[in-house]
Amino acid sequence: MCRMARPRKPLLSRDRIVTTAGALVDAEGLEAVSTRRLAAELGVSGPSLYNHFRTKDEILEAVADAVSAKVDLSMFHEDDSRDWRTALHDWAVSYRAALTDHPNIVPVLARGPGRRPAGLRVADAVFGAMVRAGWPPAQATHIGALMRYFITGSALGSFARGFVDDETAYDPADYPHLGQAHLLAERQEQVDEGAFETGLRALLDGLAVQYAGAARR
Amino acid sequence: MCRMARPRKPLLSRDRIVTTAGALVDAEGLEAVSTRRLAAELGVSGPSLYNHFRTKDEILEAVADAVSAKVDLSMFHEDDSRDWRTALHDWAVSYRAALTDHPNIVPVLARGPGRRPAGLRVADAVFGAMVRAGWPPAQATHIGALMRYFITGSALGSFARGFVDDETAYDPADYPHLGQAHLLAERQEQVDEGAFETGLRALLDGLAVQYAGAARR
DNA sequence: ACCTGAACACCGTTCAAGT
DNA sequence: ACCTGAACACCGTTCAAGT
Numbered sequence: 001m002c003r004m005a006r007p008r009k010p011l012l013s014r015d016r017i018v019t020t021a022g023a024l025v026d027a028e029g030l031e032a033v034s035t036r037r038l039a040a041e042l043g044v045s046g047p048s049l050y051n052h053f054r055t056k057d058e059i060l061e062a063v064a065d066a067v068s069a070k071v072d073l074s075m076f077h078e079d080d081s082r083d084w085r086t087a088l089h090d091w092a093v094s095y096r097a098a099l100t101d102h103p104n105i106v107p108v109l110a111r112g113p114g115r116r117p118a119g120l121r122v123a124d125a126v127f128g129a130m131v132r133a134g135w136p137p138a139q140a141t142h143i144g145a146l147m148r149y150f151i152t153g154s155a156l157g158s159f160a161r162g163f164v165d166d167e168t169a170y171d172p173a174d175y176p177h178l179g180q181a182h183l184l185a186e187r188q189e190q191v192d193e194g195a196f197e198t199g200l201r202a203l204l205d206g207l208a209v210q211y212a213g214a215a216r217r
Numbered sequence: 218m219c220r221m222a223r224p225r226k227p228l229l230s231r232d233r234i235v236t237t238a239g240a241l242v243d244a245e246g247l248e249a250v251s252t253r254r255l256a257a258e259l260g261v262s263g264p265s266l267y268n269h270f271r272t273k274d275e276i277l278e279a280v281a282d283a284v285s286a287k288v289d290l291s292m293f294h295e296d297d298s299r300d301w302r303t304a305l306h307d308w309a310v311s312y313r314a315a316l317t318d319h320p321n322i323v324p325v326l327a328r329g330p331g332r333r334p335a336g337l338r339v340a341d342a343v344f345g346a347m348v349r350a351g352w353p354p355a356q357a358t359h360i361g362a363l364m365r366y367f368i369t370g371s372a373l374g375s376f377a378r379g380f381v382d383d384e385t386a387y388d389p390a391d392y393p394h395l396g397q398a399h400l401l402a403e404r405q406e407q408v409d410e411g412a413f414e415t416g417l418r419a420l421l422d423g424l425a426v427q428y429a430g431a432a433r434r
Numbered sequence: 435a436c437c438t439g440a441a442c443a444c445c446g447t448t449c450a451a452g453t
Numbered sequence: 454a455c456c457t458g459a460a461c462a463c464c465g466t467t468c469a470a471g472t
Contacts, residue, residue: 010455035446047447048456056446107324110374120392128394139415141408146371146416153370154363157327175337177345191358198356199363202423209422210415227436252465264466265437273465 011044014052014062022063025104033060061116064109068118070098076129084133084211085204088143091126092151092200099155110152123148139214143207150203154196158188228261231269231279239280242321250277278333281325285335287315293346301350301428302421305360308343309368309417316372327369340365356431360424367420371413 020041024033035056036046053059072094074080075087082090099106113119123144130140170178237258241250252273253263270276289311291297292304299307316323330336340361347357387395 012455034444036444045457047449047458050447051455110327110370112374115386117391120387120395124392124395131394138411142412142415145408145412146367146419149370149374149412149416150363150367151370152374153327153366153368156373157329157366157369169332170337174334175341177348178337178341191362194355195359195362195366198359198427199366199420202363202420202427203416204419204423205426206419206422210419229436251463253463262438264439264468267466268436 012042012048012052017042017049017052017059018062018066021059022066022102022105025060025063026102029104030060030107060105060108061114064105065116065118067098067102067105067109068116068122070101071095071118071122073122073125076125078132084130084135085208087129088126088147088207089200089204092147095122095147095151096155096196099151103155103158106152106155110156135211136214139210147203150199154192154199158192229259229265229269234259234266234269234276235279235283238276239283239319239322242277242280243319246321247277247324277322277325278331281322282333282335284315284319284322284326285333285339287318288312288335288339290339290342293342295349301347301352302425304346304350305343305364305424306417306421309364312339312364312368313372313413316369320372323369323372327373352428353431356427364420367416371409371416 017038021033021038024038024041033056035049038059039046039049042048049056049059053062072091075082075090080087099109109119113123126144126147127137127140130143131137135143172178234255238250238255241255241258250273252266255276256263256266259265266273266276270279289308292299292307297304316326326336330340343361343364344354344357347360348354352360389395
């Protein structure tokens with residue numbers, strides 16, 4: 001009697017697709033995600049996905065947006081007590097943590113906010129808070145953009161990961177100062193962490209200088 | 218008599234492949250480069266490329282390296298008179314210009330220096346100059362990395378490009394501060410330029426603060 | 435040494451067909 | 454409404470064959 005009724009609940013949902021795609025990206029990287037592979041992971045055939053998303057790229061955008069949604073924005077709320085500098089700092093740290101938790105999707109995220117709702121919510125929150133703090137709107141726009149540049153750039157271009165763990169790759173005659181470059185691969189996280197912290201502090205110190213000179217009260 | 222001799226000079230060379238691939242990337246984007254398409258552009262069949270490069274990725278790496286090779290490094294020469302702050306500034310401007318001239322290859326470049334000779338030459342030059350200027354080696358490493366983060370991040374995540382030129386995409390109820398977001402697409406370059414300049418100045422101001430406190434003489 | 439055609443194991447996406 | 458198999462027009466790469 002159950003079998004003659006209509007329901008037959010769907011095998012797939014946008015949520016299930018995004019979750020599974022995200023797990024696949026995390027586990028095996030962006031290039032492991034083909035529509036056929038993802039569908040197999042979900043126990044369906046490839047074309048089924050097109051009942052829920054228009055393109056594979058839309059799926060990846062949704063995965064990226066789910067990562068953006070994890071970024072803490074509480075410091076930008078109107079009733080939060082943190083000043084703009086502290087808010088920007090805490091936001092940057094939370095943003096970077098979200099990206100380093102899911103490094104394989106960063107190339108998609110780094111393409112810009114696009115139409116992704118959570119990405120836009122982030123842009124909106126930082127812009128609004130900076131204006132409220134007294135930054136001129138044009139500067140508030142710049143701050144949102146440049147912070148994004150730095151944070152996504154650091155998550156993407158992970159400096160140390162770029163060096164190969166093979167001493168023969170770096171002839172000291174060609175790169176007199178990079179003698180120990182291959183060692184960087186071993187302390188990848190430290191270099192990335194240190195560069196991020198140094199850069200973030202410099203950015204905030206420098207913005208404070210400009211704020212003192214340009215922000216209106 | 219000519220035809221019986223051996224020469225028959227090769228149709229392809231690494232240089233010709235890289236030049237043609239670079240032009241194709243510039244004109245039609247990364248996704249337009251398939252081995253078959255590139256080969257057709259060169260007047261040969263697809264597999265011919267594999268006589269000169271081991272993989273398609275190696276070709277793209279070479280294209281990216283050719284862009285890195287255009288970055289001015291003269292400010293880091295030992296006999297150049299510019300101080301570290303000016304050198305870093307001029308280098309950043311030249312680096313960004315090289316990337317914005319070839320925006321489509323930036324995703325490849327942003328992956329890190331890897332084994333690309335010109336990319337490594339850049340990393341080597343900035344590290345050496347910063348150490349010479351009195352920065353502790355660890356900080357010099359961080360500076361090279363964080364500047365790269367910011368510059369590639371800005372070339373890649375071009376903030377305004379991320380917004381879609383369609384007002385219906387941004388409901389003011391969802392994004393109270395982004396009412397004019399769709400207008401950004403029109404002034405893309407100004408926003409990117411402004412954010413880059415603001416960020417670069419902040420970064421250099423902030424590093425100057427740290428230099429005053431930490432650099433040894 | 436360098437180029438070719440054929441082939442392998444894939445892709446993203448469309449579509450008619452089924453329920 | 455949602456899933457399927459078959460099909461289309463592609464991919465990157467290998468390899469035996471040619472010169």
